[in-house]
Amino acid sequence: MPNIISSVSGRGIPVRGNDIDTDRIIPARFLRCVTFDGLGEHAFEDDRLQLKALGKLHSFDDARFSGAKILVANANFGCGSSREHAPQAIARWGVDAIIAVSYSEIFHGNCVAMGLPAVRVSQSDSEALQTIIESDAKTVVSLDLNSMQVTAGGKSFACQLADGPRKQFLTGQWDALGELVDGLPQVRAAVQKLPYMNAFA
């Protein structure tokens, strides 16, 4: 059952800073769970509390950004722990796509596997997009995976996504499980050539 994702449109939410790790996105205490349900409300919880204590507001607490669909971040977003709880928390908060300068590879792999497009833009474009949505939170940000363009506030920005994941979204095959299981006969044949599966198993 293909679930094609070719574009995402909605208001944006900025999260500024390089190297935002998955412990910050979802602190470890919330990983004591056997489902991902309810993680959305805890996204960035400790960062939010700390800013609140300083009389400041994290974008995830800022009413202007409530209902936003597109998260705009900077470099090496989602580094650290492999916890899929991080993109799950972001998605369950309401985000349908991420735009950032770069991602940790595990985080990005998790996003693809759960059907959350995560594209790259240049550092200056990420900051420009953040500035646009900060100055007018009502701005609609549109991500088009066919043209690989992001538009916002009358401006257009080129974005990147590796061919494999892009094709997975555009053909609705981002959930690889079906294909991987379909390939099991080939898997069973191929592993016979691996000596640790027979010669010295």
Next chain:
Amino acid sequence: MSRNTLFDKVWDRHAVRMLPSGQTQLFIGLHLIHEVTSPQAFAWLRERKLPVAFPDRAVATVDHIVPTENQARPYADGLAEDMMQAIERNCLEFGIRLYQPGSGKQGVVHIVAPEQGLTQPGMTVACGDSHTATHGAFGAIAFGIGTSQVRDVLASQTMSMSRMKVRRIQVNGTMRPGVYAKDLILHILRVLSAKGGVGFAYEFNGPGIHALSMEERMTICNMAIEGGARCGYINPDQVTIDYLRGREHAPKGAAFDTATAWWLSMASSADAEYDDVKTFDASIVEPTVTWGISPDQGVGVSEAIPAKESFAEGERPGIQEAYEYMGFKPGQAIAGTKIDVAFIGSCTNGRISDLREAAKVLTAHGGKVPASVKAFVVPGSEAVKKAAEAEGLHLIFIEHGFEWREAGCSMCLAMNPDKLKGKQISMSTSNRNFKGRQGSPEGRTLLASPAMVAIAALEGKVTDIRNVLK
């Protein structure tokens, strides 16, 4: 594009087919499972009525949530107890081996698999844990994955992936006394940055790497992920073979010789080509301590916390954030920083050689941990604990004022009762100094080697280990 490296050889031998997306369907030789990232994956299998394709290629243990003091069931933390019951039920239902507490084989998953001989050269390894990179020390290609991919590997023993580039990290020279594998990797991270490795597999090579023991090599590869590299590896050599011989799941007799020949053949060839090469000199590395909130924010113990101006302009907001969170000022010496907690353990430095080095420092320096410091040792596995106790290491730790605990991840990520309080500063042998990582949203972490943590525990402050080992 790289050619004839170990990465290329392992990738090519495990590539089953090209998927319509252009990604590779890659076979996973060893799937390691723990309680935190697997319950949702098993639930998805049930939803789709799928069995585990190769249950014999999967091994599970429990580490993240396991209490290190009172392990009596049910656990005091009901959520932790639920997770334990979930993994017990899942492993039973799907036919997967589970190393439980009390089995003698439980421990941090990245310590357990190598000590049982499960991790072998030339294999692909996957685990729902970023520190899976550790297994690369054997010349395996080991990927940390998320829960959706844990599901994929359970159902098909494969995952959909794109090839990465290969960077050779050539380490020449020899580390000086008081400098350990942990210092070397912290130094490499400092130079190449936390994101410098994105898109790369790191091959650690050169005389400075091949002089290391297997346990030291695991410390190096463990932290490849902190440099952005999804995997790090070291070509197998005689040290690797000697470590594997006689381990429970290593081949036996003539099969071991067959295996050895294949394992060594998987090493990068003399004519291997790399996408990039970076060269380091191990002899200039100092005992290294992190001062900030990212593992690449480290300095030699004789250095001061660097000025913002010494970083690229784009990095400066992050550096400012690190000063503020840590309560440190640029120009301030890292040596002499007072600590509240000393933690020795984790998949980075919770192995027997780590405990030996720490105990050696306690004996050489003498004295006791002051009342102002909470110091504790968490062996990485039940086997490490047993070995340490057989050598009497636990008595040395206890005599000098450390607590001696049961095996688990403990305060590396504080998903269990071991947590910092308030703004406490912990000097820790673990791998991450992220904000809030050790269980207090304001807690602060200084990463260092076991020897440096041991001496800091006794002195109550960051201290140059070379002053003790003189």
